[in-house]
Amino acid sequence: MLERALQLMVNGLMAGSVLMLPAIGFTSMFAVLRFPNFALAAHMTIGAFAGFVANTMLGLPAVAALGVAFLVAGLVGIASDAAVLRKLRPAGALTVAIASIALNIVLENVVRFCFGNELYDYDLPLLRDWTVGGLRIGPQQLQNTLLALGVMAAVFLFLGFTRTGKAMRAVADNPTLASLKGVDPERVARLISLAGMGLAGIGGMLLGLDTSIDPLLGFRAILSVFAAAVVGGLGSIPGAVVGAFAIGVAEELSLLALPSTYRSAVGFVAILLFLTFRPRGLLGERAV
Amino acid sequence: MINYLLAMATFAGIYGLLALSLNLIWGLTGMVNLGLAGFFAVGAYASALTTTTLDLPIALGLVAALLAAGLAGIGLTLVTVRLREDYLAIVTLGFAEVVRLVALNETWLTRGADGISGIPGPFRAELGAQFNLAYLGFVLALLGLALVLVERLRLSPFGRVLRAIRDDPQVTAVAGKNVLAFKLEAFAISAALAGFAGALYGHYTSYIVPDIFEPLITIYVFLALTAGGTGNNRGAVLGAFLLLAVLESTRFMTAWVPGLSGAQHAALREMLVGGLLIVVLLVRPRGILPERLPAPPRP
Numbered sequence: 001m002l003e004r005a006l007q008l009m010v011n012g013l014m015a016g017s018v019l020m021l022p023a024i025g026f027t028s029m030f031a032v033l034r035f036p037n038f039a040l041a042a043h044m045t046i047g048a049f050a051g052f053v054a055n056t057m058l059g060l061p062a063v064a065a066l067g068v069a070f071l072v073a074g075l076v077g078i079a080s081d082a083a084v085l086r087k088l089r090p091a092g093a094l095t096v097a098i099a100s101i102a103l104n105i106v107l108e109n110v111v112r113f114c115f116g117n118e119l120y121d122y123d124l125p126l127l128r129d130w131t132v133g134g135l136r137i138g139p140q141q142l143q144n145t146l147l148a149l150g151v152m153a154a155v156f157l158f159l160g161f162t163r164t165g166k167a168m169r170a171v172a173d174n175p176t177l178a179s180l181k182g183v184d185p186e187r188v189a190r191l192i193s194l195a196g197m198g199l200a201g202i203g204g205m206l207l208g209l210d211t212s213i214d215p216l217l218g219f220r221a222i223l224s225v226f227a228a229a230v231v232g233g234l235g236s237i238p239g240a241v242v243g244a245f246a247i248g249v250a251e252e253l254s255l256l257a258l259p260s261t262y263r264s265a266v267g268f269v270a271i272l273l274f275l276t277f278r279p280r281g282l283l284g285e286r287a288v
Numbered sequence: 289m290i291n292y293l294l295a296m297a298t299f300a301g302i303y304g305l306l307a308l309s310l311n312l313i314w315g316l317t318g319m320v321n322l323g324l325a326g327f328f329a330v331g332a333y334a335s336a337l338t339t340t341t342l343d344l345p346i347a348l349g350l351v352a353a354l355l356a357a358g359l360a361g362i363g364l365t366l367v368t369v370r371l372r373e374d375y376l377a378i379v380t381l382g383f384a385e386v387v388r389l390v391a392l393n394e395t396w397l398t399r400g401a402d403g404i405s406g407i408p409g410p411f412r413a414e415l416g417a418q419f420n421l422a423y424l425g426f427v428l429a430l431l432g433l434a435l436v437l438v439e440r441l442r443l444s445p446f447g448r449v450l451r452a453i454r455d456d457p458q459v460t461a462v463a464g465k466n467v468l469a470f471k472l473e474a475f476a477i478s479a480a481l482a483g484f485a486g487a488l489y490g491h492y493t494s495y496i497v498p499d500i501f502e503p504l505i506t507i508y509v510f511l512a513l514t515a516g517g518t519g520n521n522r523g524a525v526l527g528a529f530l531l532l533a534v535l536e537s538t539r540f541m542t543a544w545v546p547g548l549s550g551a552q553h554a555a556l557r558e559m560l561v562g563g564l565l566i567v568v569l570l571v572r573p574r575g576i577l578p579e580r581l582p583a584p585p586r587p
Binding site (some may be wrong): 030038088094097099102103104105108109112113116230259261264265271272275276279 | 318322367368370371373377378379382385386389390393507510511551554555559562563569570573
């Protein structure tokens with residue numbers, strides 16, 4: 001029993017690391033643009049398929065294909081923001097959120113139109129699981145976790161030490177003050193769409209490396225991603241990191257008590273619990 | 289052919305009820321419900337279980353649908369009503385998915401992916417071939433009744449408070465209105481109406497499965513309401529009938545494009561629906577019948 005719980009913890013941490021990047025994308029776009037962008041799911045799927053094309057058709061190794069996943073999902077993010085969402089911002093955050101759901105449907109079906117509903121696999125070497133002290137660890141999963149942690153470190157370095165990163169944080173903190181200081185809000189909005197959706201794309205591909213990909217890949221994961229962002233505190237990037245690990249572990253540990261089909265309900269329950277008892281999340285600032 | 293048209297008109301009536309439900313909460317009160325499909329499902333299952341497993345009359349099934357969906361609405365609103373509005377969006381979206389999960393997995397209650405079949409329709413056996421026509425009349429009568437009721441609600445002092453909450457909750461609170469209570473009541477009524485539509489759906493088709501209640505339904509209803517006119521109850525009903533006309537004509541339209549697989553046809557239709565909602569939001573956000581505010585009461 002204890003060993004099983006420990007194994008599930010390890011699995012949960014590795015699953016959480018993959019959720020982390022889309023959760024950072026979701027929460028950082030929320031912090032800057034101030035609406036929940038539900039099109040994140042389709043961008044995860046687009047990233048996964050872009051990486052798939054780069055990996056299997058162009059023959060890039062999986063790690064290099066992650067860069068393609070970032071770029072393609074990020075550029076689609078900029079394009080959809082410019083074509084649709086930006087124009088609706090004056091109509092209010094909720095109208096933009098509704099449009100983002102419609103956008104999600106359109107983009108997801110573009111993928112379905114091109115690739116159909118079949119499952120695809122990346123071109124990966126088959127590796128035997130390692131056994132460390134009675135715990136089984138998949139080399140691919142471990143690699144995904146390390147890659148996700150590397151990208152996360154890059155995000156923190158970017159936000160902490162570059163001029164653009166500081167400008168983004170300034171707009172998130174106080175848009176009026178930031179524009180007084182000469183930060184162009186539209187440029188920051190474009191950059192955050194690129195970065196946020198790009199991270200969603202990498203997350204989608206990492207998710208696909210773990211299993212296989214199909215047009216609903218992003219949609220299946222989206223409730224966990226929202227839960228990670230809400231549990232960590234909507235708008236807080238360190239919160240999204242903590243929240244993603246918490247949700248990953250909670251989803252795996254739920255297997256001790258619940259059938260695996262209810263895994264994705266765990267995120268929803270976590271959202272309800274946190275909104276009831278600690279709405280600002282673990283590391284968030286305010287929720288009212 | 290005539291039966292096809294009758295069925296489509298019946299579905300349009302059911303979408304009309306959903307659009308009225310959405311208009312009450314989104315158009316009038318300014319709260320977003322992205323889980324409309326979930327409330328629709330809760331109502332459909334509540335009524336189906338009441339009339340099959342419990343073997344009670346259909347009237348009681350409809351009451352059960354109203355209650356079950358209304359209570360679910362109160363629960364979700366209670367959790368989020370004090371928070372920023374984005375949270376309600378996330379929670380309702382998740383709710384619809386969890387309803388589907390529960391319906392799929394609690395096989396003892398909902399029979400899982402097999403669905404519930406043999407849901408009784410009112411006087412189905414007695415009416416025989418006339419059932420479709422009679423049920424259309426039933427749905428349209430209920431749609432008319434719902435339209436009259438929500439329109440009265442809109443023009444009443446209650447509706448005025450809801451509009452005030454939509455435009456500025458703070459001012460409404462300062463004016464001495466209990467904003468939380470009004471929001472709860474509005475969401476409960478709206479959710480109950482969506483559940484009622486679900487019950488009517490089940491009693492018409494006599495068969496429900498979790499897969500029917502896909503999130504796309506919520507998009508359909510947003511499209512119907514936005515095209516018809518957010519805030520306008522007649523617009524909501526008009527939008528629902530237009531929506532069904534568009535949905536059905538795309539079924540024929542995609543058949544004209546040669547050389548596409550089944551999945552591609554389905555993808556094209558869904559793209560069209562999502563794309564239409566975006567276009568309407570961008571080009572004509574106030575819809576065909578824009579909201580008309582009632583004249584202010586004379587002192």
